[in-house]
Amino acid sequence: MTAGKIHHAAQVTVAAILVIAALSIASSVFAPVAFALFIVALVWPLQKALQGALPRLVALAVSVVVMIVAFVGFGSLIIWAFGRVGRWIVSDAARFQSFYDQTTTWLEGHGIVVAGAWSETFSVSWMLRLAQTVTGRLNSTVSFWLVVLVYVLLGLLEVDDFERKLKCMRSRGTGEILLRGSMATGAKIRRYMLVRTAMSIITGALVWAFARAVGLPLAEEWGFIAFSLNYIPFLGPLIATVFPTAFAMTQFGSWGAVVAVFACLNLIQFVVGSYVEPRVAGNALAISPVVVLFSVFFWSYLWGVFGAFIGVPITIALLTFCALHPSTLWLAEIFGSPHKDEPAA
Template sequence: MGDGSGQKVATVIIAVVLVGAAASQARSVLAPLAAALFIIAIVWPAQKWLQSWMPKLAALAITMLVTVAVCLAFASLAAWGFGRVGHFLVADAGRYQTFYERAVVWLDGHGIEVASLWAEHFNVGWLLRATQYVTGRVNTTLSFWLIALVYVVLGLLEVEDAKRRIDRLENATATRVLCHGSAATAAKFRKYLLVRTQMSAVTGLLVGLFAGVTGLPFAFEWGVIAFVLNYIPFIGPFIATLFPTLLAMTQFESWPAVFGVFACLNIIQFVVGSYVEPRVAGNTLSISPFIVLFAIFLWTFLWGLFGTFIGVPITLALLTFCGEHPSTRWLAELLGGPADAKRAKL
């Protein structure tokens, strides 16, 4: 009996590793599909409501226009904030040059030759490689979202047909799992996006207030940037912390003040992103806060930047479907949050 259980556990572990490796290798195909399914789950209620008032294609056109407009609005907010700060940094380039020269002199005096390292590593070849990398990433991102949008259009057209095909399945258990699991997953996706928006708003507000109290220029812009970038866990908050710190270097001209700005911004990001949000998400979405953080790290490892954003929704979907079937319900209960624990007691 013990050997049989051990073999089952080993088989499950091997299967999970193989599925993870396959997901990593097929991310160029699976990642746009995951993004499309997430978007479809978010916008389907609006599409369904519009279809009750107008033809399906007209409703689809309005839904897609609104979806793209919202995405462009968020991107425009970040571009506006960085553009405002960027113009100021260009105009203040002389102060940064002075700061750099002082730092080089201080480091040279302590035996660290920055100028030689800079000349050795940051040359024209490095700039060309960096430019090629950035250009390639931009092209990849554009292709990714173009494919995802095509999936969204086709998926919204087939949601009702897919439901009818599922209802006609002879396996009643499969029909129940797919129908209930899909509906519950879509509802959790919408709750997740709502929680993410709320936590992003709190982060942006705290960052903007902190910048205003400390006298850091562009307090409102830093708040907007923190709000938008907080939708990308870990990487977005890091960027939203790094740039205000760089600005503080020339504004305060005091290392303790600069380190204070850096530390306080990181405390805000850590408290909201790593403490408050996982608990709010866990209570709202019935998922363990530990699993929330683990999902972010795992899917970032597998799919990079996009996996950072979509990791929690994918994990939510997996646990939700596990909870719909008796043989895997134990896994959803084991990894569920406080809400699941309360239901289990009842």
């Protein structure tokens, strides 16, 4: 490798590190923008269709109302499901305590002492800190969504103007790549969310049916939790199986039943996620599972839960733009689908 190539590689590495540091340090600035662009990509086809029959501002108002109703409804159902689970834990605290005592006794009998670590970690001060953290997160979440809403409003107003500016750029090649990349990214993100929603519905319905069949309490809640967490690849389905398994420990009192519940829930997640979803999504959304998992961890590390949710769409956008330029096409071929979908305008 020549000195020039080494110098160029060093420059690219330093630039990448600086970009990642900026995304992490200024997450309160970049995360709302990224999430707003994600929502604009989903909502824009609705507004574009409405603009054909309604004035522009009226179409924008209708689109925003539909978006707000969808988010409020989804958020309310999440609060309902997790709230019901939380109240059940409180009302059934004695049984959970009994199971904990049995578990610690068994572990201590095998030379594993956990009671001391438990008492040191879970104290009144820890509970107060947890309550303060949850309150702070709720406040920051409300602020986050308000900022996102403002960006979405401005973004939906600017889509047509942005398209005209790209078409009129002096550098026609750059403008064409940006326009084609934006259109292809929007189409792929909409398809990704459509497929993910369909798979989440199937997963939630199967989890609900299984919970009802085995007599696990809160079957509807477990079904909706599985549906909502399925939007976060890998981590979401894992968490969605751990919660009902913990309840099975206290409800059935048999390790065999607990193992069976855990195995069946993971079987549902595996069949839907590894067999059904790839055949529905097709090659257009083909991304290496390693890249998907890395995207979830990487963006959740930078931006928390919001990053975990949109980590895969961000990766889809990056690979889509990489596929449009010869110098970066190899990245799309290795980590994603090399096919360049040309969505309709």
